Amino acid sequence: MKNLSYLLSAKALLLGMFVAVLLYLTACDITDPTDGIRAILNTKERTTTVSVIFRDSATGEPVGFAGGTTVTATVTGPDADKVIDLLNRSKTSFDAAKGFLSFAIVDEVIPGQTRPIQFNIVATANGYIRTSVPVTITEKRNSPIEVNMVNTASLPRGVQGQTNRSLGTVTNGRLNTTQTFSTTVDPTTNTRATFQIAQNTLIRDTNGNNMQGELRVDYHQFNSRDTESLQSFPGGFSAQVEGAPGGAERVFFTTGGFSSVSVYSGNQRARTFDPPIQVSIELDSQVRDHQNNVVAVGSQVPIWSYDDLTGTWAFERNATVVQGANGNLQVEFAADHLSWWNIDWFGNACATGVRVNLLGNDSQLRGRLLRADNNNFLGWAASRNLPGVPNFIQFVWAPVGIAGKLELYNMNNQLVTTVDLPNLCSTTPVDVNLGTSTEITVTFRGVGICANRDDIEIRPSFPAFYRPQTGGSWLSAGTVVNGELSITLPAPGFYIFGAYYENEFYQYTLDLTNAEDGEVFERIVDLPSSVCNDL
Amino acid sequence: MKKLLLIAALLVLPVTSYGQSFAAKANFGTMGLGLEGAVQLNEQLNARVGGNFFNFSYLYETGAKDEFDVDGKLKFGIFTALVDFYPYKSGFRLTGGLVYNNNAVEIGLLPKQSYTVGGDTYSPDDLGTLEAEFTFNKIAPYLALGFGNPFSGSSFGMNMDIGWIFQGSPKVTMTAEGLLEASAEQAPQLEQNMSWWNGYPVFTLSFYYRF
Numbered sequence: 001m002k003n004l005s006y007l008l009s010a011k012a013l014l015l016g017m018f019v020a021v022l023l024y025l026t027a028c029d030i031t032d033p034t035d036g037i038r039a040i041l042n043t044k045e046r047t048t049t050v051s052v053i054f055r056d057s058a059t060g061e062p063v064g065f066a067g068g069t070t071v072t073a074t075v076t077g078p079d080a081d082k083v084i085d086l087l088n089r090s091k092t093s094f095d096a097a098k099g100f101l102s103f104a105i106v107d108e109v110i111p112g113q114t115r116p117i118q119f120n121i122v123a124t125a126n127g128y129i130r131t132s133v134p135v136t137i138t139e140k141r142n143s144p145i146e147v148n149m150v151n152t153a154s155l156p157r158g159v160q161g162q163t164n165r166s167l168g169t170v171t172n173g174r175l176n177t178t179q180t181f182s183t184t185v186d187p188t189t190n191t192r193a194t195f196q197i198a199q200n201t202l203i204r205d206t207n208g209n210n211m212q213g214e215l216r217v218d219y220h221q222f223n224s225r226d227t228e229s230l231q232s233f234p235g236g237f238s239a240q241v242e243g244a245p246g247g248a249e250r251v252f253f254t255t256g257g258f259s260s261v262s263v264y265s266g267n268q269r270a271r272t273f274d275p276p277i278q279v280s281i282e283l284d285s286q287v288r289d290h291q292n293n294v295v296a297v298g299s300q301v302p303i304w305s306y307d308d309l310t311g312t313w314a315f316e317r318n319a320t321v322v323q324g325a326n327g328n329l330q331v332e333f334a335a336d337h338l339s340w341w342n343i344d345w346f347g348n349a350c351a352t353g354v355r356v357n358l359l360g361n362d363s364q365l366r367g368r369l370l371r372a373d374n375n376n377f378l379g380w381a382a383s384r385n386l387p388g389v390p391n392f393i394q395f396v397w398a399p400v401g402i403a404g405k406l407e408l409y410n411m412n413n414q415l416v417t418t419v420d421l422p423n424l425c426s427t428t429p430v431d432v433n434l435g436t437s438t439e440i441t442v443t444f445r446g447v448g449i450c451a452n453r454d455d456i457e458i459r460p461s462f463p464a465f466y467r468p469q470t471g472g473s474w475l476s477a478g479t480v481v482n483g484e485l486s487i488t489l490p491a492p493g494f495y496i497f498g499a500y501y502e503n504e505f506y507q508y509t510l511d512l513t514n515a516e517d518g519e520v521f522e523r524i525v526d527l528p529s530s531v532c533n534d535l
Numbered sequence: 536m537k538k539l540l541l542i543a544a545l546l547v548l549p550v551t552s553y554g555q556s557f558a559a560k561a562n563f564g565t566m567g568l569g570l571e572g573a574v575q576l577n578e579q580l581n582a583r584v585g586g587n588f589f590n591f592s593y594l595y596e597t598g599a600k601d602e603f604d605v606d607g608k609l610k611f612g613i614f615t616a617l618v619d620f621y622p623y624k625s626g627f628r629l630t631g632g633l634v635y636n637n638n639a640v641e642i643g644l645l646p647k648q649s650y651t652v653g654g655d656t657y658s659p660d661d662l663g664t665l666e667a668e669f670t671f672n673k674i675a676p677y678l679a680l681g682f683g684n685p686f687s688g689s690s691f692g693m694n695m696d697i698g699w700i701f702q703g704s705p706k707v708t709m710t711a712e713g714l715l716e717a718s719a720e721q722a723p724q725l726e727q728n729m730s731w732w733n734g735y736p737v738f739t740l741s742f743y744y745r746f
Contacts, residue, residue, distance in 0.1 A: 030731045031727075031728045031729075031730070031731055032728065033725065033728045033729055034728070035728050036721075036724050036728070037721050037724060037725060037728070038718075038721070039665075039715060039718055040715065040717040040718040040720065040721070041657075041662070041714055041715060041717075041718075042714045042715075042716065042717055043652070043655070043714070044655045044657070044661070044714070084654065085653070085654075086653075087652060087653020087654050087655060088653055088654030088655045089653050089654035090654070459717055482717065
């Protein structure tokens, strides 16, 4: 018995020691396996996107960035029905935010050279002249678009005019007295434009109804010399046209000046005038035609009117240059309807222009294209940075037979270099060695979270914009894909990044003064409630 | 694996001088189903090697309004090289040794709801699946208490083991397809969350036959 008791107690002790050792060795702090674990969701990426900056022509800043006005963009044209917002909702009217807008083309449609996607963006904003720009998309990628708008309270250089001028009264559509109004003399070109509406002119609105009541007029004339004026030309000088002599449907304009006139009574907007408005536009003494010939008395100049819903210039007639009373050359013509009007010579345009390879530089550049022979402004172009190829500028619908020179500006608006382009339609690329050495490429990773769902993290895809914090201009930064964007910056410094999403513009300032090439930055963003409420 | 076999062979060698007793065991328990071969080294020491296996899959279908189903898989594969010590020359024993732990646990989350954000519908196919695999240290110590000695008494009988595999905390591998692909980046977090799980309990019943 004694031996059995001893044996049992020994076994019990041994067993207890063994269990104690096991418990000690495996002492643990049990954690919820799902602690800190979220469902990380990539959003559906739009395959073809458009990112728009509506710029004030005078300042270069996005329209309404500091508040005060909002640009409303209406999409019209043959493929307007293929436009969606970034959340795949069919939409043709957008409110930009701080002058920025991003939208997309339906995912199932793949644009190509043989079947491009074409539409117009009609832009309106309080205090700005209504304008539009035709858009053609031929690739499945992000297309950056810039729309220059004229602030009537702060006109850009080269633009003269007035808003809200009284224009008498109309009764049953008939104007009570003859109205004559002129712009102030443009200080650059010493020219002005004059408009006259005769007494008893029958004025009808856009629906064909007689105008009624007190008339007001907004009118502006744009000279043919200053870049700030010329960059406001609706749609740019590479234009879709109707009725052009010779039958061309796509031309490149050389302008002698253009004007915008809007007559209204309250919300009723005038469209047609019978008899027509008499327009007299004085020409810049330095103006040249499309072939760079001196313009003289007797020269013929085509007159065009613009349909902003289609983005098309319609040939109206040829006008003859005459000597004005003050010694300036001038063109006189009759305008029977209101739109933008344009005195433009024209020539052929090539669909695919010359490609300029920007070697040694991967950060974004803007190019200002000028005529080589007379320094006339032809347009702006932005560089593109695609994987595996050097940074480049590709011209489309460039003027045939015209030599150009391209001024390259970095995002700090500093002139980097000027490139001669003897043939803007050449199929041979032009290589430019820039040799920039201060560039850094960084990667941003952003995730979106919702206040109402701490178990989900969203990594969206959307177009982005950026600029240096001080000076410089907002530019398209490409596309954030699944929350990630890699971008090359000209140098370390402070940068602001932004995105348009669900009618809001989100911007973030990042201190990249000590950033190193290849560095990764992460950021958490609160998503809008319109997205979170759907989760 | 080779080391285990070598150790087992070295343990077996003295048997030839003791009596050449050999027993075969069929096991079932928390290590799965398995077979062992045992030899008696001396009156108080046995050595045995064996293998245990078990595969099990189960799809847990949650409620109709729940967000995902759970697909679980257990894949057991344990090879043992053990020594039994009988301190009192009775059936009670202490067992220790090494195991080759090829166990794996797989958990899959299968989304079952569709979500609409704006104009986009995210279907289960769009979301994809998320899978996590837990594996352990391949070589792990094993300690146990046991009852029964195949080399004592009847040539046919039962044994029992209660023990613990010190397998270390699991290594986690996550994979995901579809729009949930990025969720697999959280494997380190899940591994950290599971760091408390560093052992495996063993309860085994054995039937033996002594030759």
